[in-house]
Amino acid sequence: MAKSKRNVVTHGLSGLIGDLLVFRQRAGKTIVANRPKPSVKPPTTAMLKVRGMFRKAVIYATNIIQDLTRKAEYEKAAKNGQSAFNVAFADYLKGPEIEEDLSFANYTGQTGQKLVASIIDNFRVASVNFSIRDAGGDLIESGEAEQSEDGLDWVYTTTVDNPSFAGGVVIVKAYDQPGNETLVQVMV
Known part of the structure; x- marks a missing residue:
């Protein structure tokens, strides 16, 4: 294999040249290869599922950049070299993340208790819903949480006395702008 160092002609070059060559950048090196051929395997x-997700992400991002207000929000979140389209596309593909070690050990079933969950998203968490179910699966209460001042935590204040809370479950559902849902259930 031939190597060329400090070649001013090919340095930083990438893309297709004619029908024959492809230039790529990998780890600061310029790689020249034959044009890839489409796969003949079905x-x-x-793969079809991923293609479908990408197709939907493109539609979502395209709609975002057509709405100037929403486009401006995504542009504000864009990092160097990113467009509003890139940020919206990534936002569609990735849902919110709820902290892994979520615990409601302080929950005693009384009205007015604050249940807190740390939730992040690559763009913005749109809403968070808390539901409390008893040991038999019956709904005790449900409602929207409010975002704390730190922007990381979401706080739900209980509204119903639940004397038989032991063995029950707290369900936290987080939603982002495109509507992705992340759900975590915690036994209490």
């Missing part, structure tokens, strides 16, 4: 179910 796509797998997983």
Whole structure:
């Protein structure tokens, strides 16, 4: 294999040249290769699922950049080299994350208790819903949480006395702008 160092002609070059060559950048090196050929294998179910998700992400991002107000929000979140379209596309593909070690050990079933969950998203968490169910699965209460001043925590204040809370479950559902849902259930 031939190597060329400090070549001013190919330095930083990327893309297709004619029908023959492709230039790529990998780890600061310029790689020249034959043009890749389309696969003749039929796509797998997983591949089709990913293609469908990407298609929906493109539609979502395209709609975002057509609405000037929403586009401005995504532009504000864009980092160097990113567009509003890029940020919206990524936002569609990734849902909110709820802290892994979520615990409601302080919950005693009384009205007015504050249940707190740390939730982040690559763009913005749109809303968070808390539900409390008893050991039999019956709904005790449900409602929207409010975002704390730190912007990380979401706080739900209980509104119903629940004397038989032991063995029950607190369900936290977080939603982002595109409507992705993340759900965590915590035994109490």
